[in-house]
Amino acid sequence: MNDQALIKYLREMDTWANHIAKADASRKIYEDPSFQEEINELLSNIKEWNRDASSFNLDNAHELNELAEKIQKRLGSHERQGNAVPIGGHQLPPLPYGYAALEPYIDRRMMQLHHDKHHKSYVDGLNKAEIEMQKARKNNNYDLIKHWEREAAFNGAGHYLHTIFWEIMSPEGGGKAGGDLLKEIESSFGSFQKFKEHFSAAAKKVEGSGWTILVWAPRSHRLEILQAEKHQNLSQWDVIPLLPLDVWEHAYYLQYENDRGEIRGQLVERSELGGCSGSL
Numbered sequence: 001m002n003d004q005a006l007i008k009y010l011r012e013m014d015t016w017a018n019h020i021a022k023a024d025a026s027r028k029i030y031e032d033p034s035f036q037e038e039i040n041e042l043l044s045n046i047k048e049w050n051r052d053a054s055s056f057n058l059d060n061a062h063e064l065n066e067l068a069e070k071i072q073k074r075l076g077s078h079e080r081q082g083n084a085v086p087i088g089g090h091q092l093p094p095l096p097y098g099y100a101a102l103e104p105y106i107d108r109r110m111m112q113l114h115h116d117k118h119h120k121s122y123v124d125g126l127n128k129a130e131i132e133m134q135k136a137r138k139n140n141n142y143d144l145i146k147h148w149e150r151e152a153a154f155n156g157a158g159h160y161l162h163t164i165f166w167e168i169m170s171p172e173g174g175g176k177a178g179g180d181l182l183k184e185i186e187s188s189f190g191s192f193q194k195f196k197e198h199f200s201a202a203a204k205k206v207e208g209s210g211w212t213i214l215v216w217a218p219r220s221h222r223l224e225i226l227q228a229e230k231h232q233n234l235s236q237w238d239v240i241p242l243l244p245l246d247v248w249e250h251a252y253y254l255q256y257e258n259d260r261g262e263i264r265g266q267l268v269e270r271s272e273l274g275g276c277s278g279s280l
Ligand SMILES: [Fe+2]
Pocket: 114, 118, 162
């Protein structure tokens, strides 16, 4: 790592630590004084090095990295312990940087509108859909289920994808990927250059309003580039399928003809979830 790369690393660590210190302060883990101490230690070390950036060396970078990894591990295990969002309780996450941080590429006005209005409307729409589906379960009335499932997919995809979108951009971002990510990109696409070309071409060709998304496919164990022309078409994206039920005609018509209700009932009754004793 040369001097310039070290300074860049220090700046990125500064942005990350400040983001972690402020971003999700409503979460329970932030009430833990030892967690606060770890964040404060990282922030004060970064502040010290910022004052004397020319003597910041590789060993110092490793020390900062160790502190950051400790914090990240605690955040990760806290999330895995299941701090579920209550039904209808999604909130607009704060931007991890200021509205003008990505200028001139995205100006302040555009960023504010995109985050505060558009993303917020997805959050509100998802909350509404979840509450309405809860009411349907309670009243055993599924007359409008098709509508609310669509609303949950459209607004859920909008909320989850925008949440990731803000996180993957950074005022200090850009350049070539490194480490394990670079290895995966090279193995999945041939080279970083090929990945960039493929991703840009796919983004250019998305019809209408949509997304291009680099995804990890856990079953084929590699990266892929997908287009989401209507983001609700692949449901909410940020989910793991647990019980897919194939209701295409090819799945039942030879045996059940047009009685989709019969095959649906049979398959749900015989699904593995019935005998599932593990925890999610
Ligand atoms: Fe958007």
